[in-house]
Amino acid sequence: MANDTLSKLEDAIVEMKADETEALTKEAMQAGVSALDILNGGLLTALERVGVLFRDGDYFLPDVLMCVKAYKNAYALLDSELKKGAYKSRGTVMLGTVHGDIHEIGKNILLALLQGNGYTVVDIGVDVQSAVFVEKAKEFKPDIIGMSALLTTSMPAMKEVVDLFVKDGSRDRYKIIVGGAPVSHAFAKEIGADGYGEDAQSGVELVGRLLAG
Amino acid sequence: MKSGKYQVLSESEIRTVHEHSMRVLAETGIRVVVKKMRGILRDIGCAVDEETKIVKFPAHVVEEYRKKAPREFVMCGCDPSYERLISPDTRVFSGLSTAINMYDLETGEYRPTTLKDVVDHIVLIDYLENVHTNQMDIWPNDIPMQTIHVETMRQWALNCKKPYTLGSYGVMATKDMMHMLSLIMGGMDRVKTKHPFNAIISVQSPLSTAHLQIEGLMLMAQNGQPCIMAPEAMAGTTAPVTLAGLLVQHNAEIIAHVVMAQAVNAGAPVFYGTVSTIAEMRRGTVALGAIETGMISAASAQMANFYNLPCRAVAGCTESKTIDVQCGTERAQSIMLAAMGGANYITCVGTLESSTAAAHELTVIDNEIIGMVERALRGIEVNENSMALDVIKNVGPDGNYLMQEHTQKNFRTEHFIPKLADREKRDIWEKGGKRDMAVRAREEAKKILAKHKQKDIDAKLAKELDDFVKSVAARSLDDFYAAEWEA
């Protein structure tokens, strides 16, 4: 019975039924399934299936984002329970577009997908002064800092941010990743970043790899 | 001769899109991120919320101000005798800014762009007969960022007779651009009635503005110089996924920018611009080569016509990373649709990889595509000479037309004669080394570049330009930021 509810919940997320996931989650909780089991046995399994559908080209970005919405409706009910127990969020990622650059769509897509994959995400906006990255990192204590740049003229600001973390002595506390149309693996390496993602999906995978150590 | 116009909207649909856009402007409004501009808009009757920076445009204000924009104006080159009328009834073709990587002419590999690439591109445009103007189509990576606007303008003055365009990079840079223009043309008086220089004003879709761009708009309008109002809305990410929804939104954005320019200086020349496209729905990235881009450009031309404004549309882009079939079909199809749709200033030549890379051979190929498109749009002329009744009688059954004077007199205008397309027999093509169109275009580009000589400009002017570029180079980036106006 409880297993049946969990598999229905999983299907509802995969099938983008955002208005059903709340009821199904409640049903499972009433049947005595723990929040952690619902998360592991329904929610995360659903997101894995969504990931496969996306990779195989069956699902497109809007489909994934609707699945994420369905997932979030369920997750919201579990959040407080999970925080009481041994469960830790998968990690916190802080995202911003660097100084001199107002392109934000790429950053926002990455943000949505990270949230959908169970990460806590802090968005510090666009045209973010380099020093502000360091300030905000102190405030939010992210595991990962992601920077986006779409202009060749704003790319140097990425290096500036990395250098500021080095100067601040806090570089080792965070993993720093970069992306955006003109950015490349080689550039990421050159400025001393920990990783580069060519698109939002590889950004999510990159975050997963970096957090796994 | 029936016109070959490609129309995607009916008269009544144009009107409905317009009415819906007016509701967007009046009910939702646009975020205007420069305080001075909001002040001007308040003075002309818009509702301004200083907290949110949202400006709502009542329909009567929009109607009054958009009508102040001129229907047509003349663009000229650095050589003022090079003139082109810009109007809803004319058509010019341009380069397309601003590639950051170069598909190298020698190696066919990608590498960062340099100032030399910019100069070579300007030279090609100067020679290519179907390309009438250029912009900073290539972004030089090897000179200091704060000098790019002035250095590229200097290279334009030294190497090209046609007009030029730059993006708008805020107060100080736009003032620099006006100063360079004045030096090059011999005073701002010289650019009052003819305009050798445009600025692209990027619109921040959805329904917002970009700080540097609004500053640029204000300064350009103040100086009476043309602004291209150009949203890059993408259906599915920064605009509704439906094309009609995108049109309603981007039309509202463009008209708001037109109103802003007219509020600053009534009569300032403007383009109804578009770089709007669809988003690639797997990655959310831009799909400039999509067939829908051509449809959006055509619809935008119809909307611009409705407002009596010239339309600038993007075309010729491709997502392809190499010179292959995709690259060719996407560029040809979008140039065709934009032109057949009635766009008046088509920015299209020389790019690939979603406009982030440039290739000189593609600039040359696009020149040929434009030639074909122009031929198609010229239509079939039907008159006594072209129907050739006498010649048909004369040649009669089983004759041939090659020896006829009528043939010799008319073939050059009736047929488009390609320079690059191959129409040889296979054995001749094989003997010639089996060269494809890209190889031939590469050779053509090299030939043009080899014969080019920099213009002989007045030594005094050369020094003035040089001194000014040096003074700009001496500034720090902070100087640029300090000059900006309050948000």
Ligand code: B12
């Ligand atoms: C839309 C757009 C705009 C919009 C931005 C709207 C907005 N709200 O963001 C507007 C119109 C405002 C704009 C303005 C300008 N733009 Co613009 N713009 C574009 C365009 C067409 C698409 C960019 C985009 O949003 N793509 C969609 C997103 C989803 O893709 P993405 O950003 O690449 O993100 C993906 C990946 O890169 C990755 N990713 C992104 N960030 C990150 C971060 C991390 C950590 C990771 C892991 C991954 C990752 O994941 C994303 C999803 O797959 C590009 C062309 C192009 N081919 O990219 C030009 C382009 C970037 N713009 C360009 C230019 C020049 C400008 C202007 C300077 C023009 C001007 N007139 O002055 C201004 C700059 C303003 C400023 N100071 O920033 C040039 C840049 C050239 C250069 N020199 O670098 C481009 C390349 C176009 C061109 N060829 O001219 N632009």
